[in-house]
Amino acid sequence: MIEIEDLTFQYRESDAPVIEDMSLSIPSGAFAGIIGAAGSGKSTLTYALNGIVPHCYPGDFYGSVRIDGNDTCDTTLTDLSQMVGSVCQDIDSQFVSAVVEDEMLYGLENYGVPHDQIEGRVQEALEAMGIADLRQRLIASLSGGQKQKVAIASILAMRPSVLVLDEPTAELDPASSRNVFALLSHYAEAHGTTVVVVEQKIALLSEFTDLLVVVEAGRIRFAGAPEEVLAHSEELLEIGVNCPRCTTLMNRLAAGGLYAGPVCTDVPSACRALCEVAA
Amino acid sequence: MDGFLEYVPGNSFLHRLNPVTKIAFAIMFAIACFCTGNLVFLCLMLALGLALAASCSMMRQTLGLMRAVLAFSLVLAVLLLLTTPKGDLLVELPWGYIGSDSILAAVVTVIRLEAAAIPLFLTFYVTKMTDLSNSFVKVLHVPYRYAFTFASTVHFIPVFMNDMRGIMEAQTARGVEFDQGGMVRKIRLMVPLCVPLLISSVRKTNSSAIAAEVRGFNLRTRESGYKRYPMTGADWAVIALGVVVLAAAIALSLL
Numbered sequence: 451m452i453e454i455e456d457l458t459f460q461y462r463e464s465d466a467p468v469i470e471d472m473s474l475s476i477p478s479g480a481f482a483g484i485i486g487a488a489g490s491g492k493s494t495l496t497y498a499l500n501g502i503v504p505h506c507y508p509g510d511f512y513g514s515v516r517i518d519g520n521d522t523c524d525t526t527l528t529d530l531s532q533m534v535g536s537v538c539q540d541i542d543s544q545f546v547s548a549v550v551e552d553e554m555l556y557g558l559e560n561y562g563v564p565h566d567q568i569e570g571r572v573q574e575a576l577e578a579m580g581i582a583d584l585r586q587r588l589i590a591s592l593s594g595g596q597k598q599k600v601a602i603a604s605i606l607a608m609r610p611s612v613l614v615l616d617e618p619t620a621e622l623d624p625a626s627s628r629n630v631f632a633l634l635s636h637y638a639e640a641h642g643t644t645v646v647v648v649e650q651k652i653a654l655l656s657e658f659t660d661l662l663v664v665v666e667a668g669r670i671r672f673a674g675a676p677e678e679v680l681a682h683s684e685e686l687l688e689i690g691v692n693c694p695r696c697t698t699l700m701n702r703l704a705a706g707g708l709y710a711g712p713v714c715t716d717v718p719s720a721c722r723a724l725c726e727v728a729a
Numbered sequence: 730m731d732g733f734l735e736y737v738p739g740n741s742f743l744h745r746l747n748p749v750t751k752i753a754f755a756i757m758f759a760i761a762c763f764c765t766g767n768l769v770f771l772c773l774m775l776a777l778g779l780a781l782a783a784s785c786s787m788m789r790q791t792l793g794l795m796r797a798v799l800a801f802s803l804v805l806a807v808l809l810l811l812t813t814p815k816g817d818l819l820v821e822l823p824w825g826y827i828g829s830d831s832i833l834a835a836v837v838t839v840i841r842l843e844a845a846a847i848p849l850f851l852t853f854y855v856t857k858m859t860d861l862s863n864s865f866v867k868v869l870h871v872p873y874r875y876a877f878t879f880a881s882t883v884h885f886i887p888v889f890m891n892d893m894r895g896i897m898e899a900q901t902a903r904g905v906e907f908d909q910g911g912m913v914r915k916i917r918l919m920v921p922l923c924v925p926l927l928i929s930s931v932r933k934t935n936s937s938a939i940a941a942e943v944r945g946f947n948l949r950t951r952e953s954g955y956k957r958y959p960m961t962g963a964d965w966a967v968i969a970l971g972v973v974v975l976a977a978a979i980a981l982s983l984l
Contacts, residue, residue, distance in 0.1 A: 528945060531945055538940060540936055546941055560948050588735075
């Protein structure tokens, strides 16, 4: 679904490439997570996926990004937006309406979705994010977490085949963050949507993603299943990515020869592994 | 919510009117106020404006607007007093005099501005910006990009005001005394803050434009709008009232 080949991008006003020689393949229906230290090029990578780079931010663009076979450089932003739904980091700037219902309608009206389908899509997206009761609320009166859900729901209503989210849980507490990931995961599975999410909460990524990509200084340092990537907990720590503590603990036990099982990505699996070690 | 120019939900008669009716009536009302200098008529217009505000429970916000308009209109009124020597001499000035008609002209200016502002102001409080822009597209056939530009401009006014408030609070926390001294000192302190406000405003509008574009802004047509804005009997009645008010003002000005 998403093919990135030798991508290098440098903003016109910057001195060095933000993304350098990046290649990545994300299959259709995958739930991919991108993580990395601040300034490592994560957001620019999302811009490359939804076409904002190079269509809105000019610069030197080398290599290619293909979404379902369409080169993002040759496809207009409007055409790309029909395939790729985006939730940006600054959600307040994404809102164009004062009321949740109008925000939901915005994209559907623009794309000329038949009017007899609109109500169903709006309701489905609101229910998918668990915010059906917020439909008539003023966006300005919502909490940060509710706004995040509205922003995601307004994109889900357009039923994109690819969903790109830049730190969608930045303003959420851990429980709400997990709730958003669970809702997203459930929706993506039900609709076959490919999801690419930039996130700093690695525990969430390791729990929900099929593919975990670690970016360092514009390059992909690790990419693979969460278990494969988290096996490098020491290297991840060096580049500013903290692994879940249970993973770090079990990796250290493994390094000391005390544990030889698979990488533990969550607390229950680490508990089971520790019990085995103790036994 | 009662932020400046932010929609206040409700189900009053004004809320239910077609957005085009509201803006058309407000414009006719404002033009009528400027067509005549008849003080009695203007007082009636002011009373009508206040009645409209009361009908949609917007008196508090309206009185706040009237205070702001009063400050502006008083400046104009004083200028008129000092520069239009008319009527019976009341106070001698080195360059002329203040006459009885000068006072009348000053009072008319204040009442006229107060009366003209109220319906326009109410329109924004009882109408969602998206409804206003969508109805322009559906009913008046205004191209969507112009209607969206208008709606976005109004949408950003409270956003930028909140940003300015945030910047001022941050500066206050660092010891800048905005509450000390007079208006000139306050303005002098605020001028340097316009730079960060301008930068954040440009960033926000740029992000907003990109967000709109990646949601198919360029594909929008008049037919693709979901909501319909039919003109009802009440809408035509209100427009007829606006025409009558405007005609009366023009007739008074010709008499």
